[in-house]
Amino acid sequence: MMRLTAAExxxxxxxxxxxxxxxxxxxxxxxxxxxxxxxxxxxxxxAPPLSTAAGQHTLFAIGAGGAGPLVAVLAVAGVTGEFRYxxxxxxxxxxxxxxxxxxxxxxxxxxxxxxxxxxxxAFTLAIALPWLASRxxxxxxxxxxxxxxxxxxxxxxxIFGLAGAAAGTLVTGQLAAVAGMLIYLYVAEPLASxxxxxxxxxxxxxxxxxxxxxxxxxxGVRLLPPWQGGxxxxxxxxxxxxxxxxxxLRKDIT
Amino acid sequence: xxxxxxxxxxxxxLAKRFGGITAVDDLSFAAGPGQVTGFLGPNGAGKTxxxxxxxxxxxxxAGTATVSGQGYRALRxxxxxxxxxLEAGGFHPGRSGRDHLRVYCTASGxxxxxxxEVLEITGLAGAGRRKVRGxxxxxxxxxxxxxxxxxxxAxxxxxxxxxxxxxxxxAWLRGLLRDHARGGGTVxxxxxxxxxxxxxxxxxxxxxxxxxxxxxxxxxLAAGGTAVAVxxxxxxxxxxxxxxxxAQAERTGPDGLRVTGVLAAEVSRVARAEGIDLHExxxxxASLEQEFLALTAGQGESPAVPASRGGQVS
Numbered sequence: 001m002m003r004l005t006a007a008e009x010x011x012x013x014x015x016x017x018x019x020x021x022x023x024x025x026x027x028x029x030x031x032x033x034x035x036x037x038x039x040x041x042x043x044x045x046x047a048p049p050l051s052t053a054a055g056q057h058t059l060f061a062i063g064a065g066g067a068g069p070l071v072a073v074l075a076v077a078g079v080t081g082e083f084r085y086x087x088x089x090x091x092x093x094x095x096x097x098x099x100x101x102x103x104x105x106x107x108x109x110x111x112x113x114x115x116x117x118x119x120x121x122a123f124t125l126a127i128a129l130p131w132l133a134s135r136x137x138x139x140x141x142x143x144x145x146x147x148x149x150x151x152x153x154x155x156x157x158x159i160f161g162l163a164g165a166a167a168g169t170l171v172t173g174q175l176a177a178v179a180g181m182l183i184y185l186y187v188a189e190p191l192a193s194x195x196x197x198x199x200x201x202x203x204x205x206x207x208x209x210x211x212x213x214x215x216x217x218x219x220g221v222r223l224l225p226p227w228q229g230g231x232x233x234x235x236x237x238x239x240x241x242x243x244x245x246x247x248x249l250r251k252d253i254t
Numbered sequence: 255x256x257x258x259x260x261x262x263x264x265x266x267x268l269a270k271r272f273g274g275i276t277a278v279d280d281l282s283f284a285a286g287p288g289q290v291t292g293f294l295g296p297n298g299a300g301k302t303x304x305x306x307x308x309x310x311x312x313x314x315x316a317g318t319a320t321v322s323g324q325g326y327r328a329l330r331x332x333x334x335x336x337x338x339x340l341e342a343g344g345f346h347p348g349r350s351g352r353d354h355l356r357v358y359c360t361a362s363g364x365x366x367x368x369x370x371e372v373l374e375i376t377g378l379a380g381a382g383r384r385k386v387r388g389x390x391x392x393x394x395x396x397x398x399x400x401x402x403x404x405x406x407x408a409x410x411x412x413x414x415x416x417x418x419x420x421x422x423x424x425a426w427l428r429g430l431l432r433d434h435a436r437g438g439g440t441v442x443x444x445x446x447x448x449x450x451x452x453x454x455x456x457x458x459x460x461x462x463x464x465x466x467x468x469x470x471x472x473x474x475l476a477a478g479g480t481a482v483a484v485x486x487x488x489x490x491x492x493x494x495x496x497x498x499x500x501a502q503a504e505r506t507g508p509d510g511l512r513v514t515g516v517l518a519a520e521v522s523r524v525a526r527a528e529g530i531d532l533h534e535x536x537x538x539x540a541s542l543e544q545e546f547l548a549l550t551a552g553q554g555e556s557p558a559v560p561a562s563r564g565g566q567v568s
Contacts, residue, residue, distance in 0.1 A: 003360060003361060003362075003363050004361055006360050007357050007358070007360040010353070010356060010357045010360050011346075011349075011357050014349045014350070014353035014354075014356075014357065015346055015348040015349050016348060017348075081346060085344065085345060085346045085347065086341065086344035086345075087344050087345065087346060087354075088344075089311055089340050089341075089344050090344050090358060090401055091358075091361070092310070092311060093309055093310075093311070093332065093333070093336075093340075094332070094333055094358045094361045094362050095332075095361055095362075096310045096326055096327040096332055252272075252306075252311070252312040252313060253312065254272075254302075254303070254306065254311075
């Protein structure tokens with residue numbers, strides 16, 4: 001498995017997409033973080049004040065919102081690219097036990113997600129800590145539940161990577177898979193989760209469950225508590241992974 | 255691995271349908287070490303599907319395919335046993351050829367330096383660090399072959415490996431495959447062009463509409479009908495003269511004849527006696543082509559052999 005995971009990492013690192021998506025994640029995170037500090041921290045604003053623990057949690061959770069979906073795009077594009085460019089044949093010739101290949105891909109993008117999250121968190125802290133300090137707000141990273149949020153961001157982004165890889169094995173058309181996932185995350189799910197009548201179950205949708213894990217507050221959206229959200233999101237990812245593995249094992253590579 | 259099956263490719267009763275279309279139907283054949291086996295058939299005859307079933311990419315509906323006595327997907331280190339060139343499209347355009355090879359070195363546990371060795375063998379050493387996007391079709395074929403050679407396998411399975419190669423590349427590949435077989439290796443390569451197979455293969459497996467049409471040597475195929483191809487401006491008169499000499503001749507075009515029942519020398523003698531000019535007199539080649547066309551009759555979205563001699567395909 002080590003060998004196969006190393007090979008999958010080599011695939012990711014020998015094309016340029018990971019760089020662009022990481023830059024986009026960082027830009028998204030840094031931008032939102034700066035906006036939240038510059039304009040969000042007003043009396044009567046939607047977000048809780050940054051002097052409170054809740055306000056700081058929301059700030060640190062921003063990283064997951066950018067890196068998560070983008071690492072999922074990386075994973076979907078990487079996995080479906082094997083079918084788009086026909087490298088799947090060479091991959092399965094080298095390793096005919098396809099289940100191991102699929103598992104290696106999922107591990108790879110899980111780790112890539114964690115990596116993306118760590119980079120984004122580093123930028124978040126580099127921006128937020130000095131800025132807030134200049135306003136007299138001294139944030140302790142290890143205190144007031146902040147560390148838990150940072151861990152949750154890493155976990156959520158990692159699961160996004162895994163879920164993306166799994167989704168890519170299910171829908172192997174590259175454009176359809178990437179577009180479908182983005183439409184789901186940014187259109188379908190937000191629409192559904194703002195319908196109050198559906199609040200009983202929208203919290204269990206994968207993206208909303210991920211928000212539950214990091215407690216990325218969105219006004220008017222019901223979230224699960226972190227551990228529940230994490231389990232539900234991981235459950236979705238593993239269900240996708242199981243279905244994708246099953247499909248891949250039976251697939252004719254033509 | 256069973257010792258006496260080492261290097262043998264055996265297909266037994268292979269069948270595959272895609273939707274309602276039968277691609278391969280009860281196909282059995284074998285290829286062994288020390289020989290180049292040509293897998294010949296028109297486009298759409300099921301060659302690619304068959305080769306992909308051999309290497310575990312396509313699941314057969316019926317039958318089995320084994321290499322060295324085992325199904326491909328049961329091989330412990332498949333890249334050390336079989337090297338496959340499937341089609342010259344299987345590359346990420348944004349990855350360099352060398353990185354492509356290094357990915358599969360890592361996956362199979364070969365040293366990374368092996369990538370540079372196979373680039374050298376396939377004449378791509380200078381292009382290895384360039385992105386595949388900028389490769390010609392011939393370079394992609396060479397890169398696909400390089401990937402197949404990574405594990406230094408005894409068995410090579412190649413799907414239309416000559417496609418896209420320039421004449422020099424074809425000659426080079428022919429030499430490489432012939433040397434591989436001479437060294438005790440097994441080579442199975444597919445082609446839709448009789449000429450390619452004729453120049454390289456020790457034996458042929460001919461498929462038509464997914465079924466086995468012939469397996470054996472090309473000499474054996476040609477012997478099936480000792481025919482002589484003739485081109486003459488006076489085809490009509492020659493038919494008559496040959497008939498009087500006890501031979502049968504049929505037209506293959508305005509000035510082309512296929513003569514059976516006599517040898518080429520006899521055709522020449524009859525023509526000279528009648529004062530008929532001959533523009534072409536080819537004892538075996540046309541007959542081989544005719545046999546091939548007869549075997550694969552009514553098949554293929556494009557003619558298996560260019561009908562440049564005015565040969566009819568049905």
